[in-house]
Amino acid sequence: MKEIDTFVTHLECSYTGKTYPADQLHGLSEAGKPLLVRYDLEALGKAIEKEDLEGRLPEFWRYREFLPVRKSENIVRLGELMTPILPAEKLQNEYGCGEILIKDEGRLPTGSFKARGLALAVAMAKELGVTRMAMPTNGNAGAALAAYCSAADIETYIFCPEDTPKVNIAEIAFQGGKTFLANGYINDCGRIVGEGKEKMNWFDVSTLKEPYRIEGKKTMGLELAEQLDWQLPDVILYPTGGGTGLIGMWKAFDELEAIGWIGSKRPRMVAVQAEGCAPIVKAFDEGTRHAQPWLDAHTIASGIRVPAAVGDFLILDAVRASGGFAVAVSDESINEAHRECAQKEGILLCPEGAATLAALKQELVSGRIKADEQVMLFNCATGLKYPMPSTHHTIDLTQPIDYDFIRDC
Numbered sequence: 027m028k029e030i031d032t033f034v035t036h037l038e039c040s041y042t043g044k045t046y047p048a049d050q051l052h053g054l055s056e057a058g059k060p061l062l063v064r065y066d067l068e069a070l071g072k073a074i075e076k077e078d079l080e081g082r083l084p085e086f087w088r089y090r091e092f093l094p095v096r097k098s099e100n101i102v103r104l105g106e107l108m109t110p111i112l113p114a115e116k117l118q119n120e121y122g123c124g125e126i127l128i129k130d131e132g133r134l135p136t137g138s139f140k141a142r143g144l145a146l147a148v149a150m151a152k153e154l155g156v157t158r159m160a161m162p163t164n165g166n167a168g169a170a171l172a173a174y175c176s177a178a179d180i181e182t183y184i185f186c187p188e189d190t191p192k193v194n195i196a197e198i199a200f201q202g203g204k205t206f207l208a209n210g211y212i213n214d215c216g217r218i219v220g221e222g223k224e225k226m227n228w229f230d231v232s233t234l235k236e237p238y239r240i241e242g243k244k245t246m247g248l249e250l251a252e253q254l255d256w257q258l259p260d261v262i263l264y265p266t267g268g269g270t271g272l273i274g275m276w277k278a279f280d281e282l283e284a285i286g287w288i289g290s291k292r293p294r295m296v297a298v299q300a301e302g303c304a305p306i307v308k309a310f311d312e313g314t315r316h317a318q319p320w321l322d323a324h325t326i327a328s329g330i331r332v333p334a335a336v337g338d339f340l341i342l343d344a345v346r347a348s349g350g351f352a353v354a355v356s357d358e359s360i361n362e363a364h365r366e367c368a369q370k371e372g373i374l375l376c377p378e379g380a381a382t383l384a385a386l387k388q389e390l391v392s393g394r395i396k397a398d399e400q401v402m403l404f405n406c407a408t409g410l411k412y413p414m415p416s417t418h419h420t421i422d423l424t425q426p427i428d429y430d431f432i433r434d435c
């Protein structure tokens with residue numbers, strides 16, 4: 027049983043600053059807001075140097091000093107590799123803009139970056155003795171939860187809106203999650219989990235309703251900084267649902283600055299949403315710190331169909347502090363960007379990732395993104411999980427093969 031160094035000092039309410047002890051099971055703070063993990067950053071900074079990372083495996087557990095897990099035996103590994111940053115040079119030339127980089131998170135276990143958050147949440151749940159977990163999900167989070175919990179021998183109950191992509195529903199159930207479809211939105215599913223807590227004795231692992239998923243998503247910020255040799259990009263476009271990744275990266279940058287690995291320069295953080303579900307964009311434009319729940323949410327980008335986010339103020343604070351903005355794109359522009367990237371770059375984005383490309387195109391025109399800026403897009407899941415338009419041709423093998431037809435197709 028090898029103890030690993032952790033520098034966690036306490037948890038802190040992200041809204042009131044009230045502190046809570048670490049090493050105990052926590053959901054939201056008493057104020058009903060997300061709890062953030064705090065570290066002794068001075069000690070952390072003394073314990074590790076950038077060079078120490080070089081000899082470690084290319085996986086996100088290489089940042090273990092920045093993470094809260096105490097005992098390595100509680101870590102469940104499914105191959106949490108560092109994801110590649112792909113340059114999109116052809117699109118860059120076509121749009122006449124600065125460098126376009128795509129962080130391709132679809133390579134992670136269960137095909138999405140939800141693996142980062144859930145790997146941490148499950149390791150911590152194991153450490154704190156949880157044996158049953160529940161969550162509402164639009165798909166990818168449930169898949170990651172089911173996989174990590176099955177590996178960790180934790181029971182899971184997973185609630186999805188009935189129009190969750192079919193692949194997701196199947197993979198959640200096939201990987202051992204007890205899977206339920208409900209005729210409503212993710213917030214309605216969240217209510218089932220919240221209200222069932224006492225009767226079902228499960229731990230609620232909804233986005234930001236426990237403190238550790240955000241720590242997992244934080245590794246995106248650590249990782250991209252390391253991959254870019256500790257120089258952050260000018261702009262990060264992030265497809266924003268619950269916002270865990272955006273908030274997590276912002277936290278990562280602060281922690282890296284505190285230990286002197288980066289300076290005070292930050293990327294402008296751009297929260298990308300779909301026109302059919304854009305509560306954060308509306309709040310940003312209206313200058314408010316909290317978002318109103320979005321009614322009749324709809325978009326093909328199911329991962330960002332989140333009508334109300336408990337961490338809305340954390341997203342908005344980070345976006346504003348960074349000098350960034352929030353922007354909505356149409357489903358048509360998502361489809362167009364999806365096709366363009368697949369056919370020109372050979373990169374199969376998920377619709378949420380395509381939304382960031384659509385936003386880039388739109389904002390280069392509006393001027394909110396400048397033509398000389400280095401931009402990082404987030405592709406959060408493998409495109410293979412989503413329906414794709416098929417444009418194939420058919421051949422009748424009972425007839426002579428018509429190569430003229432084949433050539434002209």
Ligand SMILES: *Cc1c(COP(=O)(O)O)cnc(C)c1O
Pocket residue numbers: 138140166167233265266267268269270271272329330376378379406407
């Ligand atoms: C969950 C998800 C998002 C949104 O991530 P948050 O950090 O919760 O905002 C975006 N894209 C995909 C594919 C997702 O699964």
